[in-house]
Amino acid sequence: MAQDQYAPHQSRDDAAEARYHRRAFLVMMALFLVAPYVVYPVFVMKALCFALFACAFNLLLGFGGLLSFGHAMFMGMAGYVSAHAAKVWGLPTELAILAGMAAATGLGFLAGLLAIRRQGIYFAMITLALAQMVFFFSLQAPFTGGEDGIQAVPRGRILGLIELSSPLAMYYTVLAIFTAGFLLIYRIIHSPFGQVLKAIRENEPRAISLGYRTDHYKLAAFVLSAGLAGLAGATKAIVFQLASLTDVHWTMSGEVVLMTLLGGMGTIFGPVVGAFAIITMENYLAELGSWFTITQGAIFVVCVLAFRRGIMGEFEAWLRRRRVR
Amino acid sequence: MTEIFGKPLPVIMGQLLIGLINGSFYALLSLGLAVIFGLLNIINFTHGAQYMMGAFAAYFLLNKLGLNYWWALVLAPLAVGATGVVIERLMLSRLYKLDHLYGLLLTFGIALVIQGAFRHEFGSAGLPYSIPALLEGGQNLGFMFLPNYRAWVIFASLVVCLGTWFVIERTKLGAYLRAATENPAMVQAFGINVPRMITLTYGFGVALAGLAGVMAAPIYQVNPLMGADTIIVVFAVVVIGGMGSIMGAVVTGFGLGVIEGLTKVFYPEASNTVIFVIMAIVLMIRPQGLFGSR
16 A cells, blocks of 8 residues: 555656666776775675675575575585686686586576475575585585685686786776676666566565466576576686685575675665675684674674664665655 | 395494484474474574584583583473573564564574584584493394494484474363464464463474483584584475474484485495485475475
8 A cells, every 4th residue: 555655656766766776886886996996906806706696696585585595506616617617627717707607507497496396484494405415515526626625726818818817907807797797687676577576575476366477487586696696606716716615605605695684685785785794894803713603693683683674775765765855 | 244235234234323313313303493383483593503502501511510411401401492482582572573584594693693602612623421321331232233322312312202292282282382373363362372382382492402412412522513514404304394293303304314324324425415315306296395284
């Protein structure tokens, strides 16, 4: 009912929202373009990879309403495949990243087929269990290097032209990949497909009765999210020249949930903000080891109990209140 | 020496026993999850941490207060259950009107805090906890050696599981509980304090995890992360069994423990993943789980 009341203003609200998204995007890009001259580039690259990872995750949770607790499997597996492709097969960097992304997409298709057979809590448990299976596979499979991971992965050149060993070249490549992924996700969310996805999130039985094959939409969303998470993981492996078990472990799956929750699930920029917040925190708390885990847990608790809209969710609610006034 | 499919019998029996032991813990833990899920509709991600707390409670009772294993068997679940009651009253009770996924996220956060705090305090190395004197030694069954303590764990776990089943399915208290699962508002209208029942149910489920922790202490070492990976396997067990029935949780728990043990004999590479593979197969054939109704 509350929705109907505002219906005449809908188009005006949409226009205001589009304007806000445009401005926020420009601010974000401006910050990222100058960031490597102000902050340590490797740190920003790491945060950018996680930001893309969180955005991909948010596509599934924030817009599809599906909580995956196993997204690390896509990030980690893509990292392994791209590292292996670059190091052992000697593929050019861009093809290695695409190979990692393709592997994550394929894995996403298989995991998605199984996971969408149940809903809600079961969906979360199934994805977690499948990810644990992938973790044990990564621990035992010969090509992943077990506990050591794949080390000394060559960065190579992008498109055969630019040497990526220089930090700035690597940084702007990562930024380009992030931006492409981010814009693709924005496009997906604002496409008719994205609208159907939101309808399923709000009320699946109604979407079914309207004639949508919701399972197909959910699977497509899962595969897209997995593929984009893979893009983030593959890029991360090239940047750090390392693919390791850390990225397939369940703690990583939990971390991406936290980034999205803290930044604001279902918002466009929330996951980026959340990723930067968590990576910054990790930077300072990493030496303290278990304190990082404790802090993460505490943030989870606070977010769930008192801060469910997250940073950007609160910010956007504030903007909307101001607009109405 | 007797052989089955080219493997010596004692090896098979040994792994079968380990499988039954693991199965005992899977059964106890998934039972607790099922009891909590039935009434609260949340998946208790803290369960693994509470299992670990049970083991630590036994360790403290022995080393700080000098209370032995048998005291721990009673006191540790009570203590862990009490922390569960506090968590439910302070935090979980605020989430019942929201999407159930928030309960999962909250309990995951609590698990991180608890596990992080214990690891900060005690490091990642395990602390030893010795087998109680009464249950030392073992029986020679001719074809294998059966340690007394392990036999006790299987027996005790079965008794607790069957006892829980009996209370829930055959007593008046259990009838209230099942009624509240179906329709809490109606049960409340009949004058039963449903919020208190929810609190105590959560406390009971958590106490079961604590009890499993005490029983696990002499077998596995007392370790801050002992529950972290176990709980993921238990989630898979729960998905396979479906959370519809108490008996289902128990049967699936023991059954999968045995299958895991046998996999260690015949194809050790897959022993870590076999439960997840079974989960995938069950999801394809019977998505609601073997004993699930929905």
